[in-house]
Amino acid sequence: MFCLSDMSRDLTQEGGVVSGTSEVKGESNGEEQRNPALLSLMDLVSQSQISSIRGVVAGILDIIDNPAANVRALKEIIAIDPPLTAKVLKVANSAYFGSRKTISEIDQAVIWIGFDALKEIVLSQKVCEIFEQGHEVEGYSRASLWKHSVAVALLGKMIFRREFGERGENAYAAGLLHDIGLIVEDQLMPYKFREVLQVSKKERKNLIWVEKKVLGFEHAEVGGVISEKWDFPDELSMSITYHHKPDKLGASEFSKLASTLFVCEYLCRGGEFGFGDARYQEEELYRYCLRRLKLSPVALQLILKDMRLEFARMEGRGLFKV
Amino acid sequence: MNKTGKKEKAGEAGKTFEEKIRVLETRIRHLENELRLTKEESEQSIQNYYDLYSNMERKVIERTREFKALQKKMARAEKMEALGLLAGGVAHDGNNILAGIVGYLELLHISMAKDDENMEYVEGALDASRQMAAMINDLLTITRGGMEEKKPLSLNHLVEEFLASPTMLELKKIHAGVNVKTSLMSDLLNIKGDGYALSKVLLNLTSNAMDACKEGGVVEIATKNIYVEDGIAQADLKLSSGEYVVLTVRDNGVGIKKEDQSRIFEPFFTKKIMKRRGTGLGMTLVYQTIKEHDGIIEVNSVPEVGSTFDIYFSATREAFEIEVPENETRITDLEGKGEKILVVDDVESQRNILTNILSRLGYEASSAPSGEKAIELFKDNEFDLVVLDMIMPPGIDGLETYRRILTIRPGQKAVITSGFAETDRVKEALKIGAGQFVKKPYSLVRIGRVVKAELSKG
Numbered sequence A: 001m002f003c004l005s006d007m008s009r010d011l012t013q014e015g016g017v018v019s020g021t022s023e024v025k026g027e028s029n030g031e032e033q034r035n036p037a038l039l040s041l042m043d044l045v046s047q048s049q050i051s052s053i054r055g056v057v058a059g060i061l062d063i064i065d066n067p068a069a070n071v072r073a074l075k076e077i078i079a080i081d082p083p084l085t086a087k088v089l090k091v092a093n094s095a096y097f098g099s100r101k102t103i104s105e106i107d108q109a110v111i112w113i114g115f116d117a118l119k120e121i122v123l124s125q126k127v128c129e130i131f132e133q134g135h136e137v138e139g140y141s142r143a144s145l146w147k148h149s150v151a152v153a154l155l156g157k158m159i160f161r162r163e164f165g166e167r168g169e170n171a172y173a174a175g176l177l178h179d180i181g182l183i184v185e186d187q188l189m190p191y192k193f194r195e196v197l198q199v200s201k202k203e204r205k206n207l208i209w210v211e212k213k214v215l216g217f218e219h220a221e222v223g224g225v226i227s228e229k230w231d232f233p234d235e236l237s238m239s240i241t242y243h244h245k246p247d248k249l250g251a252s253e254f255s256k257l258a259s260t261l262f263v264c265e266y267l268c269r270g271g272e273f274g275f276g277d278a279r280y281q282e283e284e285l286y287r288y289c290l291r292r293l294k295l296s297p298v299a300l301q302l303i304l305k306d307m308r309l310e311f312a313r314m315e316g317r318g319l320f321k322v
Numbered sequence B: 001m002n003k004t005g006k007k008e009k010a011g012e013a014g015k016t017f018e019e020k021i022r023v024l025e026t027r028i029r030h031l032e033n034e035l036r037l038t039k040e041e042s043e044q045s046i047q048n049y050y051d052l053y054s055n056m057e058r059k060v061i062e063r064t065r066e067f068k069a070l071q072k073k074m075a076r077a078e079k080m081e082a083l084g085l086l087a088g089g090v091a092h093d094g095n096n097i098l099a100g101i102v103g104y105l106e107l108l109h110i111s112m113a114k115d116d117e118n119m120e121y122v123e124g125a126l127d128a129s130r131q132m133a134a135m136i137n138d139l140l141t142i143t144r145g146g147m148e149e150k151k152p153l154s155l156n157h158l159v160e161e162f163l164a165s166p167t168m169l170e171l172k173k174i175h176a177g178v179n180v181k182t183s184l185m186s187d188l189l190n191i192k193g194d195g196y197a198l199s200k201v202l203l204n205l206t207s208n209a210m211d212a213c214k215e216g217g218v219v220e221i222a223t224k225n226i227y228v229e230d231g232i233a234q235a236d237l238k239l240s241s242g243e244y245v246v247l248t249v250r251d252n253g254v255g256i257k258k259e260d261q262s263r264i265f266e267p268f269f270t271k272k273i274m275k276r277r278g279t280g281l282g283m284t285l286v287y288q289t290i291k292e293h294d295g296i297i298e299v300n301s302v303p304e305v306g307s308t309f310d311i312y313f314s315a316t317r318e319a320f321e322i323e324v325p326e327n328e329t330r331i332t333d334l335e336g337k338g339e340k341i342l343v344v345d346d347v348e349s350q351r352n353i354l355t356n357i358l359s360r361l362g363y364e365a366s367s368a369p370s371g372e373k374a375i376e377l378f379k380d381n382e383f384d385l386v387v388l389d390m391i392m393p394p395g396i397d398g399l400e401t402y403r404r405i406l407t408i409r410p411g412q413k414a415v416i417t418s419g420f421a422e423t424d425r426v427k428e429a430l431k432i433g434a435g436q437f438v439k440k441p442y443s444l445v446r447i448g449r450v451v452k453a454e455l456s457k458g
Helices: A004-009 A036-047 A049-065 A071-079 A082-092 A106-113 A115-132 A142-162 A169-177 A180-188 A190-203 A207-214 A219-229 A234-241 A255-267 A283-293 A297-316 B017-111 B119-143 B155-163 B166-174 B195-212 B282-292 B348-360 B371-380 B398-408 B424-431 B444-455
Strands: B151-153 B179-184 B190-193 B218-228 B242-251 B296-302 B306-316 B340-344 B364-368 B385-389 B414-418 B436-439
Touching (some): A071 A115, A082 A106, A106 A115, A115 A142, A142 A169, A142 A180, A142 B017, A234 A255, A297 B017, B155 B166, B190 B195, B190 B306, B195 B282, B195 B306, B348 B364, B348 B444, B364 B371, B385 B444
Parallel strands (some): B340 B364, B385 B414
Antiparallel strands (some): B151 B190, B296 B306
């Protein structure tokens, strides 16, 4: 059993949490029936600061999803969020874009750095906000998670562009948001989340597996429910939900993005883009995804190399920080 | 084409030729895709810039148009204001001078025998002076707060009164061939306004309409209630939501040319060949009065078809009182019984005229040239009434004078006079005890009646 003192600060005391970390059993592997613990967690999310990004994020995702959307629509979305506008302009003026003129308006930003780049900046600046909120649970670093998310986003986008010949904007968005469930757990149930991290490390088990045992759900599910509740496009919410088990989507239209997310996460595990969640025994699923996406290791290595270069360039020019 | 699970290590030395080729092929494929996507995106960006640019261009044109219209409006307003200031100054001084002329003429008139051979000249001069006084009165109304207090009134009532007035009868005589019709809404709402100023508006609009008509023309005076829903424009006007009363004066006369329509409210602007002499300030007065009533005037005119003036006033739900018209007064009714009256005015001619009038009416009148002198006099003398001019630079004004007099003689009766309309200081004087306010130039009858009324008060 957990310590009472831990329970008292934990925000999801009820909700059928499986207790006893010593007697972990095999994965239940059930369908996505909505688990009461998950639903009560969603209530907390809706009252928490995490929800503050909902409007802007959903708005940008709509714009990305709609090829006819123009600059004015984007302007309208960020006009109501002056701190965001300020951040976006700051990024637009950063050395990365190397604009000679000082960009002081969104219109100018569109002209100097382009609409597509601007959409990415707005989205990443807004999503980044929730990585800055609240206290950090020991055992993992929020900054590392943000770095991981950006890396997955970049990699996903590059795979879509170079291998699939598609714009890959949704892949970028999915990358940024795929681990939003972890932020929720970290902020709204910090004590249990700390335990999850500890058990995962000690017993060398996948984080997802420990989450299911300790919390009754894993962060991809949390992210999935949030993206549904927040009316994200289906492709996005489905791929976030299934990014740990893209095989469950079979040949559905969403499996491409979900599988890509899985591949990207796999490639960004550990090392410079990891956040302390080592992955165990996932090679089979990884190979399945490569087959499904017709990706060759040669191609992935090339793309990964370019992603590292791009990432270093962004970091070196102060494009993002947490 | 590629089998997974092989342990290929791209980017490392020691690759076979085949492997190197595969890396290059992949690289080329990647670059091709990037190139194609970048081209697509650039094309879309160009479209985006174009959208933004055309949007800005449209905005600039729009703003420029708005700006020009506003500039024109402002220039007109500035011109009106400058003219107003000038006219106001002229009117004020002219009014004092005129008061002297009228006063002496009236004294001369009274002192002359009825069959005096020069009577005709004096009456002619008095007539001309009165016309001048009317013009100055218009000017003063236009230039500064000539407005009396606004009271609830019925426009229907005002129109009916106006149609029965001697002025209207005279107008009908001049324009015998013009038919004047009315179309008054029976349950018309009241408005808050200055009846006198509004009757002048009515007079000016009607007489202009009649001037514009040819033989057999028709002038229509109409009233109606309208309700404006929020945001719905009534014609071209932007009215906020609420109840309005509309006064319409319509004619089927010569009309006003489009380029002249914006100028008709300017002082002394006219295109008419005058059948009789106006003051040149009629429409300016109309404009000013409507502005002071927070009303809106709309002009629709087509040359050779006719003109329509619609005036929108905010409606009020307050009821109005019918004022009892002043009775005709005979001079003998105004005569005093030797009561002592002190006239305080800094202008000598004004003092002389008023003391003369009062003496003639049987009062014992004396005068003081300043407030300070008047207070001195009060220390050793008693007066039944003091007539105080309001503005006497550089000395203390009428209100201050009255305050000090009250400390010497509590309850002292007083009448306040001024060339300007009722100001806050006048109101204050009335509040602390002064009986009435008389606007200069005062006629013998008016000042006589006021003095009499004040003295007969308990």
